[in-house]
Amino acid sequence: MADPTLQDYKNDVPNAWCPGCGNFGILQVLQKALVTLGLPPERVLLCSGIGQAPKIVHYLNANAFDGLHGRELSSAQAAKLVADDLTVIVHSGDGGAYGEGGNHFLHAMRRNVDVTHVVHDNHIYGLTKGQASPTTDQGQKVAVHPDGVAALPMNPLALAISQSCPFVAQSLSSQGDHLLDILCQAIRHPGFSYVNVLQPCVSWDPIHTYAYYQKHCYRLDASHDPTDQGAALRVALAHDGRIPLGVLYHNDRPALRAITEPGCADLRDCPDRPARLARVFDRFR
Amino acid sequence: MDINLRITGAAGQGMQTAADLVGKALARAGLHVFIHQDIESRIRGGVNFSQLRCADHPVSAPRDRVDVLISLSEPSLRAYGPAVAEGGLVFSTVPVETAGCPRCAPFFLSELAKAAGNEKTVSTVAAAVAASVLGLPDPLLDTLVEERFGASEKLADVNRRALALARGAMNDAGLAGRFALPTAPATDRLFVSGANAVALGALAGGCTFMAAYPMSPATGIMTTLSELTHEAGCWVEQAEDEIAAINMVAGASYAGARSMTATSGGGFALMTEGVSLLGMIECPAVIVIAQRPGPATGLPTRTAQGDLRLALHAGHGRFARVILAPRTIAEAFDLTARAFDLAERWQIPVFVLTDQLLQDGQTLIDRPEVGPVVRHVLTAAEAAALPAYERYAYTDDGVSPMALPGTSRHLVCVDSDEHDPRGHLIEDAPTSRAMCEKRLRKVATVEAAAPAPECTPHDPALPLVVSWGSTSPVVAEALTALGTGGPRFNHLQLTQLWPLPDLRAVPAFRDCARLILVEHCAGDGLDGLLAQTQLRAPDRCILKLDGRPFTVEELTARLAEEDSHG
Structure with a gap:
């Protein structure tokens, strides 16, 4: 079979994002990565x-499971456990990943199913019109918080590193070359991989603009050792106004499917049920 | 002939172990047993019991009358000693005079266990006493004790001694065989709990994926499956919560595994959005709700039939679903297996409503005949042969061919938003209406297939009793107990609660002057559903509010009372 091309990944579904949205950059890079x-x-x-x-x-040509808000990780992990031959990539917003689905995020890191979780983190709830997300800055004035957000923003990178998440990276929607490299590494990683992709919200957030990110982001260089959990945590907790891009942390914990034997190689087609059950019944005599 | 034997004590004393041993011994003696568990929500202490109805015929209903009480603690003796039937027997661990027990055997179970060398063998002593009083041949229990404790010579040894001492005491007291049952040739029956039966039925129905969060009284299903995964071929995932569980089931089904979850009412309440997702993406799933009394935490280890409406109305928007309710442990196997077939055939959620009585109950079932699993999804070859594929292609019966992602060149897209036939989100009115109409055609397809209910004895002149689930066998036995001399009723037993068949086609329902519903809940269950769908509300509802199962005696009395009202 011929190698897949970008054309294979294009489809004709009308796009409903705002013009200039950071999601366009992520879509383009995702297609390139695949x-x-x-x-x-x-x-x-x-x-x-x-x-x-x-x-x-x-907005691209692939199998798609567009489920419930915040529950995408749950469905994705199960699908991967069943269909191990699929490459499974999960796309969430910061609301779905860290708010509605926070518990699932924690347990996906523990469970370590070989899926890639890409969080489009624009620090805001876009589709519900500009409320605070779990990563909105403290004090930022947004819908429902006219006096500014009182709660502290979550630090999902530090959280993930502290939980020994197998692969933790951050990139920026407008730095296509960097995002492409990070996505490819994440998808290749044989276990749960997590990428926080920063992106501006052009409709609801006048502060975190393309220019803002261009100014504050820096790329981790060779001096950072991503296998050093303590060093990774220090980068994630730096609080120096600078935003790290790159692979902060990874480890080689084996993925769940690699260490668990489910009794048949393919859960979509488990043969010999009657014979297997005949043996199982004997246990109840 | 049947003997009711109650083994009671504090949680953790081994009543369940004793009941298991006696249950299996009865199986191997060619007899029958129905065990039900009365347990508190605690791991140690309190007063629990396992009650064994031992009989020479199949039984699946609890009885009040206790013939033999085996008490392992003083509080349990105080609680249940006085209720033992005239001519019954009490075996205890404390002196007679302390507890004021007129029918106590002249020896103490705890002393026999101590003499055997380990106080923990009191459960083996209890089993030996039970087997002896029922007249079961010694080798049956000998073998079972070897099977259970044989791995450790030391443990096997003290348990052998416990058996011998208990048998000696029974012989000395002249109590051996006091309630002997006629043994029959051994059969190939299986000794299973309701939870076991659901798990085995799921495997027979082709289940290869389960995700669940532990919750009484449903947990036994995932425990059983988890112990059988390697032999049977099934993935059991303990989810972080019920929301994850139902969304995992959706993902696993989409990917091609027959999938299930099991929970109780409170856990299921968390799953309702997921049920709606199943409806929208037309995803097969089997959901077992093992009912217990609510609201909220309610009585965690007790029984009820209060979640019918919850299962029926869970999830926003209209879509097809089926609700099944097994009456017996044997039927729990059959209906769970059937649930998987229906779920995949129609790509819908199928509910199996059980309850604590059924889940924790144990009985003997005939070894089931299991055939190959017949799938209703496109094979890789079938999918590959299609020139194009749409997951939600419009069809007359509302069921679109289901391909599995990755098995052919065709893409499989599903969306919780309203979508087009390809599975991509849409907003336009014509597609929205067409897709909704497709789902409504499926509702009609599923309704048209509703099976006719079982109704006995078809004499339209009599008042009709309607029941469902584990309450049905109790009603049936109560009606038998009322006998030919007493009041008579027709009995309609439902095993599919949604969609309900047209009961007005059943003469005993259509023509009855008096309709009585027996349902283990606080009301607003099947009564309203009959009024809504059959335009006939029950004249009387016999309900139950205390979380304890209906018993044969109780329903016999309450139904006799109904007749006098009539």
């Missing part, structure tokens, strides 16, 4: 929930 990795569309499963970011799964 082509770069030589994956044909039918071997790829994109899972998402609800919000602006999750619509991404409709």
Whole structure:
């Protein structure tokens, strides 16, 4: 079979994002990453929930499971456990990943199913019109918080590193070359991989603009050792006004499917049920 | 002939172990047993019991009358000693005079266990006493004790001694065989709990994926499946919460595994959005709700039939679903297996409503005949042969062919938003209406297939008793107990609660002057559903509010009372 091309990943579903949205950059890079990795569309499963970011799964040609808000990780992990031959990539917004789905995020890191979780983090709730997300800055004035957000923003990178998440990275929607490299590494990682992709919200957030990120982001260089959990945590907790981009942390914990024997190789087609059950029944005599 | 034997004590004393041993011994003696558990929500202490109805015929209903009480603690003796039937027997661990027990055996179970060398063998002593009083041949229990404790020679040894001492005491007291049951040739029956039966039925129905969060009284299903995964081929995932569980089930089903979850009412309440997702993306799933009394935490380890409406109305928007309710443990196997077939055939959620009585109950079932699993999804070859594929292609019966992602070149897209036939989100009115109409056609397809209910004895002149689930066998036995001399009723037993068949086609329902519903809940269950769907509300509802199962005696009395009202 011929190698997949960008054309294979294009479809005709009308796009509903705001002009200038950071999601466009992520969509383009995702398509490039899948082509770069030589994956044909039918071997790829994109899972998402609800919000602006999750619509991404409709805007390219691949298998798609667009489920419930914040629950995309749950469905994705199960799909991967069943269909181990699929490459499973999950797209969430910061609301779905860290708010509605926070508990699932924690347990996905523990469980370590080989899926890639891409969080489109624009620090705001876009589709519900500009309320605070779990990563909105303290004091920022947004819908429902006219006096400024009182709560502290979550630090999802530090959280993930502290939980020994197998792969933790951050990138920026407007730095395509960097995002492409990070996404390819994340998808290749044989276990749960997590990428926080910063992106501006052009409709609801006048502060965190393309220019803002361009000014504050820096790329981790070779002096950072991503296998050093303590060093990774120090980068994530620096609070120096600078935003790190790159692979902060990774480890080689084996993925769940690699260490668990489910009794049949393919859960979609488990043969010999009657014979297997005959043996099982004997246990109840 | 049946003997009711109650083994009671504090949680953690081994009543369940004793009941297991006696249950299996009865199986191997060719007899029958129905065990039900009366347990408190605690791991140690309190007063629990396992009650064994031992009989020479199949039984699946609890009885009040206790013939033999085996008490392992003083509080349990005080609680249940006085209720033992005239001519019954009490075996205890404390002196007679302390507890004021007129029918106590002249020896103490705890002393026999101590003499055997380990106080923990009191459960083996209890089993030996039970087997002896029922007249079961010694080798049956000998073998079972070897199977259970044989791995450790030391443990096997003290348990052998416990058996011998208990048998000696029974012989000395002249109590061996006091309530002997006629043994029959051994059969190939299986000794299973309701939870076991659901798990085995799921495997027979082709289940290869379960995700669940532990909750009484549903947990036994995932425990059983988890112990059988390697032999049977099934993935059991303990989810972080019920929301994750139902969304995992959706993902696993989409990917091609027959999938299930199991929970109780409170846990299921968390799953309702997920049920709606199943409806929207037309995803097969089997959801077991093991009912217990609510609201909220209610009585965690007790029984009820209060979640019918919850299962029926869970999830926003209209879509097809089926609700099944097994009456017996044997039927729990059959209906769970059937649930998987229906779920995949129609790509819908199928509910199996059980309850604590059924889940924790134990009985003997005939070894089930299991055939190959017949799938209703496109094979890789079938999918590959299609020139194009749409997951939500419009069809007459509302069921679109289901392909599995990654098995062919065709893409499989599903969306919780309203979508087009390809599975991509849409907003336009014509597609919205067409897709909704497709789902409504499926509702009609599922309704048209509703099976006719079982109704006995078809004499339209009599008042009709309607029941469902584990309450049905109790009603049936109560009606038998009322006998030919007493009041008579027709009995309609429902095993599919949604969609309900047209009961007005059943003469006993259509023509009855008096309709009585027996349902283990506080009301607003099947009564309203009959009024809504059959335009006939029950004249009387016999309900139950205390979390304890209906018993044969109780329903016999309450139904006799109904007749006098009539």
